[in-house]
Amino acid sequence: MITLTDKIALVTGAGSGIGAAIAECFAEAGAIVFASDLNAAAAQQTAARIIQAGHRAESLALDVSDEASCLAALKTVNEKHGRCDVLVNNAGIGHVGTILGTKPEDLERLWKVNVLGTYQLSRAMLPGMIERGKGSIINIASILGVMAMEARFAYTTTKHAIVGMTRAMGMDHGTTGVRINCICPGRVRTPFVDEMLRQYENPEDYLRQMEAPHAMKRMAAPSEIASAALYLASDAASFVTGSAMIVDGGLSAGK
Ligand SMILES: NC(=O)c1ccc[n+]([C@@H]2O[C@H](COP(=O)([O-])OP(=O)(O)OC[C@H]3O[C@@H](n4cnc5c(N)ncnc54)[C@H](O)[C@@H]3O)[C@@H](O)[C@H]2O)c1
Numbered sequence: 001m002i003t004l005t006d007k008i009a010l011v012t013g014a015g016s017g018i019g020a021a022i023a024e025c026f027a028e029a030g031a032i033v034f035a036s037d038l039n040a041a042a043a044q045q046t047a048a049r050i051i052q053a054g055h056r057a058e059s060l061a062l063d064v065s066d067e068a069s070c071l072a073a074l075k076t077v078n079e080k081h082g083r084c085d086v087l088v089n090n091a092g093i094g095h096v097g098t099i100l101g102t103k104p105e106d107l108e109r110l111w112k113v114n115v116l117g118t119y120q121l122s123r124a125m126l127p128g129m130i131e132r133g134k135g136s137i138i139n140i141a142s143i144l145g146v147m148a149m150e151a152r153f154a155y156t157t158t159k160h161a162i163v164g165m166t167r168a169m170g171m172d173h174g175t176t177g178v179r180i181n182c183i184c185p186g187r188v189r190t191p192f193v194d195e196m197l198r199q200y201e202n203p204e205d206y207l208r209q210m211e212a213p214h215a216m217k218r219m220a221a222p223s224e225i226a227s228a229a230l231y232l233a234s235d236a237a238s239f240v241t242g243s244a245m246i247v248d249g250g251l252s253a254g255k
Pocket residue numbers: 012013014015016017018019036037038039042062063064065090091092093094113117140141142143184185186187188189190191192193
């Protein structure tokens with residue numbers, strides 16, 4: 001039985017999809033969860049659901065692309081609990097297009113949230129974890145962090161950067177007791193995917209196309225990614241750092 005009893009966990013992008021599932025899963029495993037999101041109302045809803053289920057959570061408005069917002073989150077967590085044991089950098093945004101269909105401002109927008117956001121919050125939280133000699137940082141990358149797919153230029157670029165950042169941090173801080181890992185999910189049925197589907201003329205056809213490359217011929221449920229995060233956050237993963245854990249229903253197995 002994997003538990004996170006009394007661990008302090010901060011989850012970004014917890015107002016929706018995978019982040020909400022991770023926040024709920026961690027709280028169920030005994031953690032005190034800060035459900036944070038750019039969308040403060042959505043973060044509040046996640047925290048309210050967790051509390052309603054009899055577990056512990058608080059909500060936090062946090063824009064990961066803004067350094068001041070990341071430092072303010074660090075301050076809030078430290079003031080309330082004196083530490084952060086687990087950080088999940090989940091907040092992320094997508095874009096459809098080849099390099100020719102990607103304007104500089106598109107790439108910059110994704111870079112700021114997906115890469116700088118992960119960097120800024122990790123950089124803020126890491127010193128405290130190192131000082132205490134323990135902690136777990138989990139970055140939600142994507143299977144497009146280790147392979148490419150048509151017309152996902154900006155997204156693939158930023159997700160590869162997250163995998164690189166995870167490996168670099170794992171190497172640099174391997175002896176500190178802090179473990180840094182990322183998860184590379186295949187498709188997960190969340191509002192993120194629903195938003196992408198809306199960009200296509202025939203969403204039903206595209207939905208089937210999205211499911212087809214997985215060996216399992218389906219998308220993941222957000223809870224299936226949360227289970228992987230729970231493992232990485234816990235002491236059960238005590239020898240796991242710098243890794244890119246693939247949770248993709250076999251999408252990349254035949255590549
Ligand atoms: N859904 C998938 O198929 C899939 C697959 C692989 C990886 N991922 C990754 O998983 C993560 C979560 O995806 P999801 O599908 O749950 O998305 P989602 O759109 O359902 O949720 C993302 C959340 O992040 C928040 N957010 C956006 N910008 C933010 C910012 N600047 N600061 C803080 N919060 C911000 C949004 O408000 C939203 O609540 C993303 O990093 C995504 O790239 C998703």
